[in-house]
Every structure is written in structure tokens, then in C-alpha cells.
Amino acid sequence: MDTLSRDLLASLEAEQEASIAFLQALLRAPSPNPPGDTRAAAALLIEALTKAGLEPKLFSPQPEMPNIVAHFDGARPGRHLVLNGHIDVFPVAAHEWSRDPWGGEIAEGRIYGRGACDMKGGLASLLLAFLHLHRHRDKLAGRVTFTAVSDEETFGPWGARWMFEHQRELMMGDCLLSGEPSSPQCVRFGEKxxxxxxxxxxxxxxxxxxxxxxxxxxxxxxxxxxxxxxxxxxEVRAPDNVVAMFRDPAIARQIDEGCGAGHAAVIPExxxxxxxxxxxxxxxxxxxxxxxxxxxxxxxxxxxxxxxxxxxxxxxxxxxxxxxxISPPEDVPNWSDPDGEMMGILRRTVQELGRPAPVPVITLGGTDTRLWRYHGVPAYVYGPSPASMGAADENIALDDFLHILRTHTLAAARYLTNGKA
Missing domain, CATH: 3.30.70.360 (Alpha-Beta Plaits)
Structure with a gap:
């Protein structure tokens, strides 16, 4: 492992408690959609970006649904990596919860709260990775853009879709990395x-x-x-290279372990x-x-x-x-190359961090990553387990959160140094 990777891991290790505290604060800022008011949670992101010396841009086609964009450039020309997450979360039936859904409570190695896995855990990881990379920008090439959008849970008419319609140049890049739920055992490269x-x-x-x-x-x-x-x-006519892997029993088993029993079998159906x-x-x-x-x-x-x-x-x-x-007419099944560069970087990085290499997966639910794919940008998702997504007592394992943060940070650095970090 080279010097930059070691330096990044050392700073991540030193700031573990602060990283967990930031996720707690994000979970304690309610942003259920409906109604979709994300201002309190967005304020935490803006504060963190501003404190780091960055100048985030705010776009609010609906006043209560802000979208945030921030970027920085490395020391030399290179590729453009976009990090994307959404701020809104599912609504809550509070009577079904055994814990405060907006409490960010930590118990037995897990942190609880609405959005813990979908997707404030992934969003916090991407924001923190962005800030760590910013500190080491003199060792990076190209540009990194951080985007945090509202209204994802309702197809994004005031979030990512609005941004692509009105601020497309700010959203585009050479590759997109998202922290939506995938499980640490899988990398999402496409979706139904x-x-x-x-x-x-x-x-x-x-x-x-x-x-x-x-x-x-x-x-x-x-x-x-x-x-x-x-x-x-x-009749379904999927390209052989896209679905053949799901017929491999070992891959199917890992997908089911990460995404839930039966997931692999339903992918082509x-x-x-x-x-x-x-x-x-x-x-x-x-x-x-x-x-x-x-x-x-x-x-x-x-x-x-x-x-x-x-x-x-x-x-x-x-x-x-x-x-x-009812659904937007432009939404269609979408995928990026399952053998693409970012897929390889993510898999190698996870292995180097001591976990099994995640397998490529097509997921059953939709994400904003489809919008980048529609515009020809390769988009990949690495995030927490979806096991409690949308459920009462939604949570994420702290070990998984910290692992995902390490993975996002190192994978992004390696992409921005042509895989040499």
C-alpha cells in the first residue's frame, strides 16, 4: 500500500469517533419524504463543507428541498469523479419502532435511526470521504464533485432529475460513485x-x-x-455478459447473503x-x-x-x-459495465481492507444513479446492507459504516490517481 493510502487510512482511523458523531447528527435531523423537508439535514452538510474551506452551491427549486453541489480540483489535470447521495428518507410509523427513529442511538455495535442504511449512512460516508480527499488534493489529479440531493424517494422531480434538467453541467463527470444500500458484499452496477x-x-x-x-x-x-x-x-432478452454471472452458484450465494435470500434468482425476472x-x-x-x-x-x-x-x-x-x-416515462432498466474500472477498483480495495471481494449485482429497486447512466456516465454503488431499509428500527453496523467510509475514500483516491494510490 502506497503513502497516500496509508495517510488516508491513518486520518480515517484518527477521526472514527468524529465520523460516527457526524452520522448521529445526520440521523437526528429528520428528513422524511413525504413531506420531503430536508433543510435541517442539508444544513449539517453545508456546515461541514464550509468549515473545510469549500464553497457549496445550493439549488432549491422547492424551498424545503435543497440540493447541494461542491467540488475541488487536484494538483494536475485528470478525470472527474462525482459522489452522489440523497438527503431525504422514508417516512416513519413511530409506533412500530422500539427506539427513537430520530435518535441516532448506538447499541450493541449498531446505530439506529430512519435513513441509517437508506441512505444517510452512505451519504455521511461520501461527504466525509470528500473532505478527506480535499485535504490531500495536492496528491490527486482531476476533479471531485460532491452532490447531495433531495426528493429521491419520489423519483426526484425536485432533486437529481431537476438538477439534470437545469444544472446538468454540474452533475456530469467521468464516473459516479454512490453510497446507496448494496451490502458490503456487493457492488451495484445496474438496476431494474x-x-x-x-x-x-x-x-x-x-x-x-x-x-x-x-x-x-x-x-x-x-x-x-x-x-x-x-x-x-x-420474453426477457438480457445480454449474456450482464446476467450470466448470476447463474454462478457462488456468486448467487454471496448476492443472497448481502442483499437478502432470493435476490439473485429474481434479478432476471x-x-x-x-x-x-x-x-x-x-x-x-x-x-x-x-x-x-x-x-x-x-x-x-x-x-x-x-x-x-x-x-x-x-x-x-x-x-x-x-x-x-404513474412512473416517469424515461425510466428504463439501466446498467454500467460490470467489468468497468471503478468496479475493479472497489473490489480490489475491499479485499485489501480485509473483506471478501464484493460481487457485481443488479438490484431490484431504483436509485438516482440511473440518471447518470442515461447520460452515458458509468455509475457504481457501494453501501450498507439493505436488510433494514425502510423498516422499523432501521440501522447500520458501525463496523460496516467505517468500512464503507474507508472503501469510498481509497477507491476515489485510486480512481483519481489512475488506480495508483
Whole structure:
């Protein structure tokens, strides 16, 4: 290990308590979305950047949803690495928690709080890595940009998507590194995309005893929900080099250990979730309206057009139903090269830090990294375990947080020194 890597690890080691304290402070600044107010958490990021002598730029298309961009240049020309995380988190059902969801409590080697793994743990790691790299900028080439956005949990109309539409030049780079949940055993290089639809069934309705007088909107909706399973029969034509690895039992086993049992098997599959079905007024009233909200996840190798056509064909069999698309039309399955340079740097770095090399993985949920991929920028994700993501008592192991921070810092330095750090 060379001098720069040793120096970075030494400073990370010396500041472990301060790093954990920063994550605690971030967890104690509520930023649930909805409603999406991230100002308190964003203020902590801005304070840390400003204290380090940086000049962050603030973009707030919605006053309560700020987006932050900061950058610095190395000592000589080189490549441009972008670090990205989101500030907003899932909302909280406080009665389900055994701990304060905004407390940042530490117990038995874990830190608890909404956003601990999705993604304030990863966000804190990227911010701290950025600051450590800034101190050693005289040894780096190129540019590093730190971006922290709001509104990721609702597809980012006021966050990353807005930034790409209005401040694209600030978001672009040669490579993107994110700290979204991946598990320390995996590096995300691609993701499925959601195709969300709402189907509304309307009938005449009437008295519940007069079932002969009108069709039931809820019964029709139930038949539609069952018929939608037909989308799972569509043909998926994924590139062999993208999915072949998931057929390797050893890789599949590591993916399941990191991301949850069954994850590897579902990667190439189309999935359907009927997230909500609501209709009817009361037990003895024949329902005149029912709404279905369905989440179809598209694997790599399946086009949105094919799914759209199939869903439309199914719904057309039910003249009482109308179809509405909810998800952004530009979102499609996306991936970067699973053998790309940053993938190799991350895998080697993790090994050198004493853990098994993480395996490449396509994940089931979406992230803002898709926006960089759409613009031709390779994007990779290395972050904490998703095991408690969105759940009550969400948490991250402190050892994992510190490991991820070390990995982000060294991997970024190696990318900015052409892999020689």
C-alpha cells in the first residue's frame, strides 16, 4: 500500500469517533419524504463543507428541498469523479419502532435511526470521504464533485432529475460513485426499473342485495389484478455478459447473503406487485368504483414498450377500466459495465481492507444513479446492507459504516490517481 493510502487510512482511523458523531447528527435531523423537508439535514452538510474551506452551491427549486453541489480540483489535470447521495428518507410509523427513529442511538455495535442504511449512512460516508480527499488534493489529479440531493424517494422531480434538467453541467463527470444500500458484499452496477400504473374501474353500482343490477367494480378489479400476472410471461432478452454471472452458484450465494435470500434468482425476472386496491363504500353497497395501483419491475433485457403494450392489452379486455401510467416515462432498466474500472477498483480495495471481494449485482429497486447512466456516465454503488431499509428500527453496523467510509475514500483516491494510490 502506497503513502497516500496509508495517510488516508491513518486520518480515517484518527477521526472514527468524529465520523460516527457526524452520522448521529445526520440521523437526528429528520428528513422524511413525504413531506420531503430536508433543510435541517442539508444544513449539517453545508456546515461541514464550509468549515473545510469549500464553497457549496445550493439549488432549491422547492424551498424545503435543497440540493447541494461542491467540488475541488487536484494538483494536475485528470478525470472527474462525482459522489452522489440523497438527503431525504422514508417516512416513519413511530409506533412500530422500539427506539427513537430520530435518535441516532448506538447499541450493541449498531446505530439506529430512519435513513441509517437508506441512505444517510452512505451519504455521511461520501461527504466525509470528500473532505478527506480535499485535504490531500495536492496528491490527486482531476476533479471531485460532491452532490447531495433531495426528493429521491419520489423519483426526484425536485432533486437529481431537476438538477439534470437545469444544472446538468454540474452533475456530469467521468464516473459516479454512490453510497446507496448494496451490502458490503456487493457492488451495484445496474438496476431494474419500475413501471407503475393505476387502473380505475367504474360501474353503475347500487344496493348490495341487487347484484343483478350492476357489475361490481371490486370484482372486476380483482379479475384485472389476476390477469396482470400475464406480464410475467413476456420474453426477457438480457445480454449474456450482464446476467450470466448470476447463474454462478457462488456468486448467487454471496448476492443472497448481502442483499437478502432470493435476490439473485429474481434479478432476471419480471415481477408484479399489486401495491394498493381500494374501492367500495360499505358492506351492503354494490361498489361503483375501484382503483388498483400496480408496480411492475422491468429487468434488463425488457423494454418499457413491451410491458406497456401487454398491460394495455390486458386492461382492454375490461371495458369498465381505464389505465394511467404513474412512473416517469424515461425510466428504463439501466446498467454500467460490470467489468468497468471503478468496479475493479472497489473490489480490489475491499479485499485489501480485509473483506471478501464484493460481487457485481443488479438490484431490484431504483436509485438516482440511473440518471447518470442515461447520460452515458458509468455509475457504481457501494453501501450498507439493505436488510433494514425502510423498516422499523432501521440501522447500520458501525463496523460496516467505517468500512464503507474507508472503501469510498481509497477507491476515489485510486480512481483519481489512475488506480495508483
Amino acid at each position: 426499473s419500475p413501471y407503475w400504473v393505476a387502473i380505475t374501474v367504474r360501474t353503475k353500482g347500487g344496493h348490495g342485495a341487487y347484484t343483478h343490477s350492476s357489475a361490481s367494480a371490486t370484482k372486476i378489479a380483482a379479475r384485472i389484478a389476476t390477469a396482470l400476472e400475464e406480464v410475467r410471461g413476456l 419480471i415481477t408484479l406487485n399489486i401495491g394498493r386496491m381500494s374501492g367500495g363504500l360499505k358492506m351492503n353497497v354494490l361498489p361503483s368504483e375501484c382503483r388498483i395501483e400496480a408496480d411492475v419491475r422491468l429487468p434488463i433485457g425488457l423494454s418499457r414498450e413491451a410491458v406497456r403494450a401487454e398491460v394495455a392489452r390486458i386492461v382492454a379486455r375490461f371495458p369498465e377500466a381505464t389505465l394511467e401510467e
